[in-house]
Amino acid sequence: MVELVSLFLNSVFAGNIxxxxxxxxxxxxxxxxNLNTAIGLGxxxxxxxxxxxxxxxxxFHYLLAxxxxxxxxxxxxxxxxxxxxxxISVIAxxxxxxxxxxxxxxxxxxxxxxxxxxLIAVNCAILGxxxxxxxxxxxxxxxxxxxxxxxxxxxxxxxxxxxxxxxMRYADLPYGLDGFAITMIVxxxxxxxxxxxxxxxx
Amino acid sequence: xxxxEKPFRRIFDRARPYFETGGRMERLKPFFEATETFFLYPAIxxxxxxxxxxxxxxxxxxxxxxxxxxxxFLFGIYNTGYHARNASGLSTDFLSVFGEGLxxxxxxxxxxxxxxxxxxxxxxxxxxxxxxxxxxVTGLLFPLTLxxxxxxxxxxxxxxxxxxxxxxxxxxxxxxxxxxxxxARAFIFFAYPVxxxxxxxxxxxxxxxxNAVDAVSGATPLAVAALAEPKARIEAVFAxxxxxxxxxxxxxxxxxxxxxxxxxxxxxALILLATGIASYRIMAGGVIGVxxxxxxxxxxxxxxxxxxxxxxxxYHLVTGGFAFGIVYMATDPVTAPGTDTSKWIxxxxxxxxxxxxxxxxxxxxxxxxxxxxxxNIFSPLMEYTETxxxxxxxIPNV
Numbered sequence: 001m002v003e004l005v006s007l008f009l010n011s012v013f014a015g016n017i018x019x020x021x022x023x024x025x026x027x028x029x030x031x032x033x034n035l036n037t038a039i040g041l042g043x044x045x046x047x048x049x050x051x052x053x054x055x056x057x058x059x060f061h062y063l064l065a066x067x068x069x070x071x072x073x074x075x076x077x078x079x080x081x082x083x084x085x086x087x088i089s090v091i092a093x094x095x096x097x098x099x100x101x102x103x104x105x106x107x108x109x110x111x112x113x114x115x116x117x118x119l120i121a122v123n124c125a126i127l128g129x130x131x132x133x134x135x136x137x138x139x140x141x142x143x144x145x146x147x148x149x150x151x152x153x154x155x156x157x158x159x160x161x162x163x164x165x166x167x168m169r170y171a172d173l174p175y176g177l178d179g180f181a182i183t184m185i186v187x188x189x190x191x192x193x194x195x196x197x198x199x200x201x202x
Numbered sequence: 203x204x205x206x207e208k209p210f211r212r213i214f215d216r217a218r219p220y221f222e223t224g225g226r227m228e229r230l231k232p233f234f235e236a237t238e239t240f241f242l243y244p245a246i247x248x249x250x251x252x253x254x255x256x257x258x259x260x261x262x263x264x265x266x267x268x269x270x271x272x273x274x275f276l277f278g279i280y281n282t283g284y285h286a287r288n289a290s291g292l293s294t295d296f297l298s299v300f301g302e303g304l305x306x307x308x309x310x311x312x313x314x315x316x317x318x319x320x321x322x323x324x325x326x327x328x329x330x331x332x333x334x335x336x337x338x339v340t341g342l343l344f345p346l347t348l349x350x351x352x353x354x355x356x357x358x359x360x361x362x363x364x365x366x367x368x369x370x371x372x373x374x375x376x377x378x379x380x381x382x383x384x385x386a387r388a389f390i391f392f393a394y395p396v397x398x399x400x401x402x403x404x405x406x407x408x409x410x411x412x413n414a415v416d417a418v419s420g421a422t423p424l425a426v427a428a429l430a431e432p433k434a435r436i437e438a439v440f441a442x443x444x445x446x447x448x449x450x451x452x453x454x455x456x457x458x459x460x461x462x463x464x465x466x467x468x469x470x471a472l473i474l475l476a477t478g479i480a481s482y483r484i485m486a487g488g489v490i491g492v493x494x495x496x497x498x499x500x501x502x503x504x505x506x507x508x509x510x511x512x513x514x515x516x517y518h519l520v521t522g523g524f525a526f527g528i529v530y531m532a533t534d535p536v537t538a539p540g541t542d543t544s545k546w547i548x549x550x551x552x553x554x555x556x557x558x559x560x561x562x563x564x565x566x567x568x569x570x571x572x573x574x575x576x577x578n579i580f581s582p583l584m585e586y587t588e589t590x591x592x593x594x595x596x597i598p599n600v
């Protein structure tokens with residue numbers, strides 16, 4: 001239990017998927033313009049990461065990993081080269097389902113997220129979550145906690161950034177730094193603040 | 203208009219046309235304004251609402267902060283000189299110690315001010331905004347957080363990063379999201395870790411009598427605590443190394459130039475609170491946060507955990523840079539949240555996170571600097587949330 005709490009805190013703060021690994025930058029920069037949309041996309045990413053990471057865990061460990069097909073009697077097959085394409089397809093399917101759900105229940109969020117909801121399918125944070133899960137050899141429970149934690153960390157970052165951008169409306173930015181550029185600079189400074197937690201091991 | 207003021211006013215009035223729009227030295231207007239407000243009280247009528255009749259402007263605000271910074275600054279000079287002379291076996295009478303301290307500390311401060319002013323001036327001229335007094339505070343806060351042996355080019359690199367990336371890219375004083383002095387400090391902390399931490403950076407020895415060594419090593423209280431055996435009582439370990447509570451409180455021990463003496467911060471805090479410049483909510487929140495988190499760790503203290511767990515929480519207040527950070531940096535009105543409840547939470551979390559980093563993070567000996575930067579990230583969010591909640595609670599106009 002302590003290890004799971006530690007893993008969760010680690011994936012939210014020290015190993016924040018956005019501020020420590022810089023994954024999922026494109027939608028982070030684009031959507032953080034508006035706080036409400038940012039919260040919506042944050043929840044969407046939390047949901048998609050929490051679902052896709054364990055699902056990909058199951059698929060990897062029972063279909064793709066070396067020797068994973070032993071249950072079907074063909075233990076010497078190694079399909080792990082299919083990892084990327086299979087993970088992406090699972091993510092795309094999940095995002096499709098989520099899109100239909102949001103369209104049904106919250107029209108304003110659906111309109112606000114616009115093109116970026118389908119783009120979660122190619123959000124590197126989501127695929128990164130699944131690939132980290134394989135690389136760090138998590139167990140199934142750990143993959144659920146990690147997926148959830150990574151999503152919460154991403155959401156924390158985008159919500160903080162959206163609020164910072166509200167404050168930055170009063171800033172007097174030099175010509176050319178408006179928009180993406182200043183967001184990247186602030187992201188870098190935020191990452192420096194998050195380095196606070198690097199090195200903690202519970 | 204006083205008798206002394208008149209000739210000055212005349213000089214400035216004569217020079218003014220050159221700096222006005224269309225004048226020959228139009229581009230240097232920010233410098234003219236800065237010099238004028240240095241000598242004379244600015245009498246610029248504001249153009250936008252709200253109109254409040256008060257003479258508290260940015261200049262007086264920052265001057266009071268500078269005055270409040272004097273106790274740690276002067277003590278820092280004395281303390282640096284004392285340890286330099288003490289380590290090299292020279293006499294430690296007051297005047298020579300203070301002189302030695304000046305020789306070590308002044309170049310750092312001068313480089314910080316000089317390089318910082320260059321960037322501030324460059325941006326002011328090109329972007330046509332006034333040179334702000336806020337810079338005077340940043341330029342003094344930053345050197346006080348450095349170890350006395352810091353190479354001067356690193357001071358220049360740090361203040362450049364702090365002023366340009368921490369402040370000027372956002373449009374100058376009042377618009378930045380992160381405290382510029384802390385941004386500068388964190389930047390050189392990560393960029394040049396060798397010169398920023400360890401045992402050999404805290405005593406600046408220039409000349410030695412007898413056994414000559416270039417750098418003298420010495421462990422700061424934080425380093426002593428981090429190396430303590432898990433079973434040990436830190437209070438006893440401190441006392442063994444000569445750090446009693448009293449020493450730690452008055453600050454006559456090695457450490458960053460201006461951060462050692464909690465007593466001087468207390469004087470500074472009283473000045474800031476009496477004049478209403480700094481928010482008592484942030485300071486009180488920070489102190490409560492430290493004590494609460496310290497007590498919480500006391501409950502978890504076990505023989506196999508780091509010795510920091512079992513320390514009396516009061517020691518957290520006087521070790522490291524906590525007192526300095528919470529008094530001068532956390533209360534920065536630009537980067538702290540502007541709403542009242544948020545200030546309590548903001549201060550509390552700074553204290554809590556700082557203690558958390560000290561106790562459980564082996565990578566950093568001290569966490570106050572990064573704790574404040576970390577909370578700077580969330581300060582706009584806290585401000586926004588509290589404003590929203592208040593608006594929701596308001597009884598609608600019927």
